[in-house]
Amino acid sequence: xxxxxxxxxxxxxxxxxxxxxxxxxxxxxxxxxxxxxxxxxxxxxxxxxxxxxxx
Amino acid sequence: xxxxxxxxxxxxxxxxxxxxxxxxxxxxxxxxxxxxxxxxxxxxxxxxxxxxxxxxxxxxxxxxxxxxxxxxxxxxxxxxxxxxxxxxxxxxxxxxxxxxxxxxxxxxxxxxxxxxxxxxxxxxxxxxxxxxxxxxxxxxxxxxxxxxxxxxxxxxxxxxxxxxxxxxxxxxxxxxxxxxxxxxxxxxxxxxxxxxxxxxxxxxxxxxxxxxxxxxxxxxxxxxxxx
Amino acid sequence: xxxxxxxxxxxxxxxxxxxxxxxxxxxxxxxxxxxxxxxxxxxxxxxxxxxxxxxxxxxxxxxxxxxxxxxxxxxxxxxxxxxxxxxxxxxxxxxxxxxxxxxxxxxxxxxxxxxxxxxxxxxxxxxxxxxxxxxxxxxxxxxxxxxxxxxxxxxxxxxxxxxxxxxxxxxxxxxxxxxxxxxxxxxxxxxxxxxxxxxxxxxxxxxxxxxxxxxxxxxxxxxxxxxxxxxxxxxxxxxxxxxxxxxxxxxx
Numbered sequence: 001x002x003x004x005x006x007x008x009x010x011x012x013x014x015x016x017x018x019x020x021x022x023x024x025x026x027x028x029x030x031x032x033x034x035x036x037x038x039x040x041x042x043x044x045x046x047x048x049x050x051x052x053x054x055x
Numbered sequence: 056x057x058x059x060x061x062x063x064x065x066x067x068x069x070x071x072x073x074x075x076x077x078x079x080x081x082x083x084x085x086x087x088x089x090x091x092x093x094x095x096x097x098x099x100x101x102x103x104x105x106x107x108x109x110x111x112x113x114x115x116x117x118x119x120x121x122x123x124x125x126x127x128x129x130x131x132x133x134x135x136x137x138x139x140x141x142x143x144x145x146x147x148x149x150x151x152x153x154x155x156x157x158x159x160x161x162x163x164x165x166x167x168x169x170x171x172x173x174x175x176x177x178x179x180x181x182x183x184x185x186x187x188x189x190x191x192x193x194x195x196x197x198x199x200x201x202x203x204x205x206x207x208x209x210x211x212x213x214x215x216x217x218x219x220x221x222x223x224x225x226x227x228x229x230x231x232x233x234x235x236x237x238x239x240x241x242x243x244x245x246x247x248x249x250x251x252x253x254x255x256x257x258x259x260x261x262x263x264x265x266x267x268x269x270x271x272x273x274x275x276x277x278x279x280x281x282x
Numbered sequence: 283x284x285x286x287x288x289x290x291x292x293x294x295x296x297x298x299x300x301x302x303x304x305x306x307x308x309x310x311x312x313x314x315x316x317x318x319x320x321x322x323x324x325x326x327x328x329x330x331x332x333x334x335x336x337x338x339x340x341x342x343x344x345x346x347x348x349x350x351x352x353x354x355x356x357x358x359x360x361x362x363x364x365x366x367x368x369x370x371x372x373x374x375x376x377x378x379x380x381x382x383x384x385x386x387x388x389x390x391x392x393x394x395x396x397x398x399x400x401x402x403x404x405x406x407x408x409x410x411x412x413x414x415x416x417x418x419x420x421x422x423x424x425x426x427x428x429x430x431x432x433x434x435x436x437x438x439x440x441x442x443x444x445x446x447x448x449x450x451x452x453x454x455x456x457x458x459x460x461x462x463x464x465x466x467x468x469x470x471x472x473x474x475x476x477x478x479x480x481x482x483x484x485x486x487x488x489x490x491x492x493x494x495x496x497x498x499x500x501x502x503x504x505x506x507x508x509x510x511x512x513x514x515x516x517x518x519x520x521x522x523x524x525x526x527x528x529x530x531x532x533x534x
Binding site: 011018021025037038 | 321325326330335336337339340344347382383387389390393394397398400401499502503506507510511513514516
């Protein structure tokens with residue numbers, strides 16, 4: 001098991017790479033989702049404002 | 056009614072400029088990317104051979120930082136001139152030199168400081184040994200501060216002019232040459248394992264000179280430009 | 283032409299929004315499953331490389347991210363072309379949605395390449411053809427995103443950045459060729475070879491699975507971002523309010 005984590009001595013490099021991948025993938029998903037949420041928020045407010053002005 | 060102290064006014068200007076700068080993050084990123092791209096040009100133009108790159112690294116890093124600083128100086132006064140803030144600073148009754156120094160400091164934190172932060176990474180890409188990166192960063196901190204102060208003089212003089220950016224570069228580059236010499240040489244010495252203290256102290260002395268004299272010149276230049 | 287109504291439907295924001303939403307689970311779950319299987323295969327099942335030892339396992343991150351960065355730019359360029367030629371706003375929205383994703387994977391590719399380079403060549407960075415091309419690709423992405431950000435008007439931002447993307451995509455083969463030529467002139471640098479001249483099957487299948495998984499992941503992220511882009515651009519339109527299933531507006 002220890003062999004797995006140390007990766008034949010290259011553990012630092014390998015796990016940094018995989019960890020960074022997790023970070024980048026995570027950021028992408030989270031940022032995309034937040035972007036969509038912001039779009040929802042903005043879209044929700046605008047039509048209501050438009051409706052109020054129309055009789 | 057309490058009169059605003061000069062220091063307080065300067066801090067207000069600093070805070071305002073920082074906040075405005077943080078809103079346009081891409082403007083902060085542009086000098087950094089320019090810095091990186093100029094550096095990339097050298098291995099492409101010369102050769103990727105590590106020994107060659109290491110020997111030219113200090114000089115190339117410094118020239119690229121100088122050019123990136125020049126690029127960033129365009130943003131120093133332009134938007135404030137356009138919306139009239141510069142005039143307000145002139146008329147508000149606070150010492151103009153102090154307010155403008157605050158502006159220059161804010162501008163350095165948004166343009167020069169990011170260059171310093173990125174420089175070790177780029178230095179490593181050019182094969183610089185890790186021990187010399189500290190000297191590189193210190194020399195760049197001192198150097199970019201001096202360049203911001205000197206550059207602000209040039210920027211203030213050319214702020215309203217057409218083709219102002221080219222003109223500003225022509226004005227600034229001769230003034231920047233001593234800074235370049237001391238900074239690049241100090242880093243080079245550190246890379247070869249010798250002490251770079253002499254060069255760094257000279258840079259510090261230049262910085263003190265710039266801090267004491269440049270604000271007066273910047274204020275005078277702004278007054279001239281706003282006539 | 284009744285056959286092409288699906289294309290025209292796709293061009294309309296509400297349909298595109300709905301279709302992207304329906305496709306999401308079909309992209310996200312396969313992405314997750316395929317990536318997990320690929321990582322399992324890459325980390326546990328594939329044998330260690332003869333020359334590089336365990337360090338070669340970084341390839342299961344490095345190669346798919348390189349692929350995604352190229353896929354991203356190509357998608358961006360094709361979408362830009364469609365947007366310019368057929369004036370489809372949605373195509374521009376797709377290009378805008380793809381850019382940050384492709385750029386982040388280009389960055390991941392560079393950093394993992396650097397982490398792989400350290401055990402392989404002894405240096406964190408080498409100016410070898412593939413890494414240099416990838417670096418230039420990252421610069422192209424950053425330029426595209428910076429240009430977009432510099433416009434206040436979305437329409438002008440779309441068109442200007444579309445032109446830039448097309449000029450860039452024509453340049454990518456030129457850049458790759460010229461950098462490869464420059465690199466082969468200099469005997470000193472080694473050329474990165476993906477895990478050796480020929481990969482045994484046990485090393486190859488996790489790589490293929492990872493490629494598939496990352497591609498699905500890319501589609502998922504872009505779909506989410508595209509939905510966001512559509513909302514940001516179309517928020518004045520009435521179709522959104524009638525589609526909003528969350529019920530009455532909070533301020534009504």
